[in-house]
Every structure is written in C-alpha cells, then in structure tokens.
Amino acid sequence: ILMALLLAFFHLRLKADLILSGIAINILGSAGTVAIMYELTGDRGNTSTLPSLVIPFIQLPEFINDIPVIGPFIFQILDNQSAMTWIAFISVFLVAFLLYRTPFGMHLRAAGENPEAAASVGIPVQRTRYIALMLSGLLAGLGGIHMSMGYLSLFQRDMTSGRGFIALATPLLGGNMPLGTAIASTVFGFFDTIAIRIGTLQIPSQLPQMIPFLATVMALVIYALQARQVQIIRAQRAAQGAGFNPTYWRVLQRLSVLHVVLGMIAVIGVIISISLFAAPKGFGGEATAFPLGRVIAVASVILIALNMPFITRVERIRQQTLFSGVASLVTLGVYLALFLSLFRPPLILAIGGGLVLAALVWVILGGLNLVRSAPMSAQPT
Structure with a gap:
C-alpha cells in the first residue's frame, strides 16, 4: 500500500x-x-x-470427489489450495x-x-x-x-x-472487467503451467521460460485488435443514435471475445509443436516428436484460421453469423473433447459431449439469438 x-x-x-x-x-x-x-x-x-x-491450505470435503463425471476433476484441481x-x-x-x-x-x-x-x-x-x-x-x-x-x-x-x-496485460485482454481479467489470468496461468511442465523435459530451459512472455505479446496484439472493434461499435452508436441496439452489439462483443480466447488456446498448440520440432529428444525422439508435432501444428493453424477473421473484424460475426457459429462450435468442440478425453470415455462420446457443451456455451453467449434475428440497427450503414 x-x-x-x-x-x-x-x-x-x-x-x-x-x-x-x-x-x-x-x-x-x-x-x-x-x-x-x-x-x-x-x-x-x-x-x-x-x-x-505459511498460508494455510484448504482441504475440500470428500463428497465432492464422489460427484459423477466432474467431481474427481474439480477435487483434483481445487483440493489443497x-x-x-x-x-x-x-x-x-x-x-x-x-x-x-x-x-x-x-x-x-x-x-x-x-x-x-x-x-x-x-x-x-x-x-x-x-x-x-x-x-x-x-x-x-x-x-x-x-x-x-x-x-x-x-x-x-x-x-x-x-x-x-505479465499481470499488466491481463486487464487489457479481459476488457478491463473483473471477470474478464480473471479469465485472462487463468489463461496466462495455463501458459505458465505449460512452461513448468515442459521445463521438466530434456529441452533447453530458455524455451519453456519464454512461453508466458510470448503469450503476453500475443495478448497485447489481440487487445489492440479488440480496442479497434470497440471504436467501431462506438461509431455505430453515435451514427445510429436512438436506433442503436446495445443488446445486439453486446452479443457481438461476447462472441468476439470467444473467438479471441479460442485463438489464444490454438496458439498454445503452435508453441507445443515448435517445442516438439526444436527439442525432439525431450519428447521421446524424432520418431515420436515429429509426427505428433506436425499433427498439432496443422490442427492449431486450422483452428487459428477459422477464428482469425472474427478476431480482426468483429462486424464479420454479424455478416457471416453461421460461419462464425461453425468456427466457434468446431474449435471449442475440439478443446472440450480433448478435455473430456482425460476421463477416458469412448472417443465418440468425448467428441459428442464436446460438441454439445460447445453448442451450449455458444447459445448462452447469445449466438442462437444472433442467428434468429438481425435487427436493422445492426445492418451496415
């Protein structure tokens, strides 16, 4: 203080x-x-x-671990924090x-x-x-x-x-809002964890150490893109006056942030693939690292390409709403399917569950309402 x-x-x-x-x-x-x-x-x-x-560590009650499906994961993450x-x-x-x-x-x-x-x-x-x-x-x-x-x-x-x-970048990426900043901090923490995990492998120490700072640079670039979109929306508000529909534009902003987050996660894949190519010995040798690196790199680039049009220009979300929805569902579905696969369900169940959860997130953010109605106040002037 x-x-x-x-x-x-x-x-x-x-x-x-x-x-x-x-x-x-x-x-x-x-x-x-x-x-x-x-x-x-x-x-x-x-x-x-x-x-x-030493600050005390809090133990979660055991019944949380007994909750079906999500209980063990929540218990593993939040217990003894x-x-x-x-x-x-x-x-x-x-x-x-x-x-x-x-x-x-x-x-x-x-x-x-x-x-x-x-x-x-x-x-x-x-x-x-x-x-x-x-x-x-x-x-x-x-x-x-x-x-x-x-x-x-x-x-x-x-x-x-x-x-x-790094913390200076989190409010920018989070839209200068408490919840957005918390989400951005979680993303940066994820990058930091990846750096720690990769650091345990037999690879040059400089590679994992630079991961959080690469994430910071990426976040600042994304923030600059988002700041430009905010200026566009403010110009629309000034031009349309009483006809401006703030709810509709808030949905566009939320979906734009979703595309930004999905693109950031895909960059993780690019960083991991670079690590696989740069230091294959730390990942089991070239025979294992190179094929895996190629798969991760191609998938990550595709997912980045799907979301990048809506990161650079938020108005494309209203101009190509269905394409935006498909890009969100596919990208988020892949991530959630990989997450669900940690619990070792059948592959079809993991993919289906990932797509269902992705669709639910998209609907909660307002994507379905965006498809159903495009108010006149959102049309190009």
Whole structure:
C-alpha cells in the first residue's frame, strides 16, 4: 500500500508519467527488499535463515470427489489450495460488486474514464484516484504474500520472475472487467503451467521460460485488435443514435471475445509443436516428436484460421453469423473433447459431449439469438 501511495504521489501530485513512475518504483522495490533482507539475514539472495509463516491450505470435503463425471476433476484441481487462492476467487466478485453496484465504484469508473466530466458533477477525482491506487497496491501485496508464504515459504530476490509485467496485460485482454481479467489470468496461468511442465523435459530451459512472455505479446496484439472493434461499435452508436441496439452489439462483443480466447488456446498448440520440432529428444525422439508435432501444428493453424477473421473484424460475426457459429462450435468442440478425453470415455462420446457443451456455451453467449434475428440497427450503414 505504501509503494502504491508513493506511485500515486509521483503520478497524481507531481504529474510524472505513470508507466515511467511504475518502472522506477519497481526498481526501487527490487533494490529496497534486497537491502532490508541483507540487514535482517546478512544474505542478499533469500530469507531461508529466518522462520517464516505459511498460508494455510484448504482441504475440500470428500463428497465432492464422489460427484459423477466432474467431481474427481474439480477435487483434483481445487483440493489443497492455498487460502490466498480462494481469496483471489472471492475478490473477483467483490471487486465487480464494488465497481458496478456501489456509489464509490461509479465515481471510480467516472474518474478513470472521463475525469473532467466527473469533476464537473462534484466527484473528488484526485482523492478517488489515490484510493484506487492504494487498493491496487493492497491486492498486489496479497499477491506478494502468496508468492512468499504460499507458493514458497521464503522471500527470494526477484521471485516474481517478471509475472508482474505479465499481470499488466491481463486487464487489457479481459476488457478491463473483473471477470474478464480473471479469465485472462487463468489463461496466462495455463501458459505458465505449460512452461513448468515442459521445463521438466530434456529441452533447453530458455524455451519453456519464454512461453508466458510470448503469450503476453500475443495478448497485447489481440487487445489492440479488440480496442479497434470497440471504436467501431462506438461509431455505430453515435451514427445510429436512438436506433442503436446495445443488446445486439453486446452479443457481438461476447462472441468476439470467444473467438479471441479460442485463438489464444490454438496458439498454445503452435508453441507445443515448435517445442516438439526444436527439442525432439525431450519428447521421446524424432520418431515420436515429429509426427505428433506436425499433427498439432496443422490442427492449431486450422483452428487459428477459422477464428482469425472474427478476431480482426468483429462486424464479420454479424455478416457471416453461421460461419462464425461453425468456427466457434468446431474449435471449442475440439478443446472440450480433448478435455473430456482425460476421463477416458469412448472417443465418440468425448467428441459428442464436446460438441454439445460447445453448442451450449455458444447459445448462452447469445449466438442462437444472433442467428434468429438481425435487427436493422445492426445492418451496415
């Protein structure tokens, strides 16, 4: 919180650039923690010589493991997780409630999106921004507690390994919304897990280490594409005035985000295939790695190609609704079928279940309504 308050002072009071101030404070924090650690332990590397508290891990009740089909999977994923993990889950909904259901949240969003208009109606913009940065520092501090008392049981110099910079990309990819940011964080966590898993194989260590950062670059590119689509929708709203149909365009936005997520997952396949070609010895030799790499690469490229038209231009979803639906169903169906195959059902059952679940997701997001009706407000002008 103190570091966030210092950032707020530099940026809000002294009018320093936010990015440069953040980088400077990040360097200060890295050096300052080493200085404090050396004073306490005489060691500049870690605090292994000091006793450390550990965040408790929460055990799930056994009856969850007995739930048919999904019970064992949920139990395996969520059992014996740090209490801080559950706090992170809960904080998503708390932050969403704070932002969208409280007067302070309304003031906070107004102070960020249009400070001049907020100030004109009496909102204390400067104070609101100070509080926002302090709250962000609090949440970042909870992340640091998890790293040093949950993920590890000691403090180590630069233990985040660049994760903080990756975290900067998650709100962008998540549309600056709590739930979207949580989903984006899960995707990045998946990339990080892949890096750890691949790192156990006999391949160059640099390859798995770069995976999360490749994902970050990809996410920023996708965000730039999505930001352009938001500008298009705002232009449509301004042009159509009272005839603008916000519900219809929200469906388009949700389906556009779905295509983005599906494309991101397909990139995982490309990265895995590159790993197979670059270091076949770590995957059982060329006889095993090369054929598998070719299959994964071809499938991933096809899935990326199916979704890319709707990532680059969101209006194509309304112009080619059926094609968008087929691309979503096929891509998501493949992913869900692979997921269901982990439970070793018959292949036909896994494929059928994957397609059914994919169709359900598509309908929930509004795809069926998009097919049934194309309001005049959504037609090109």
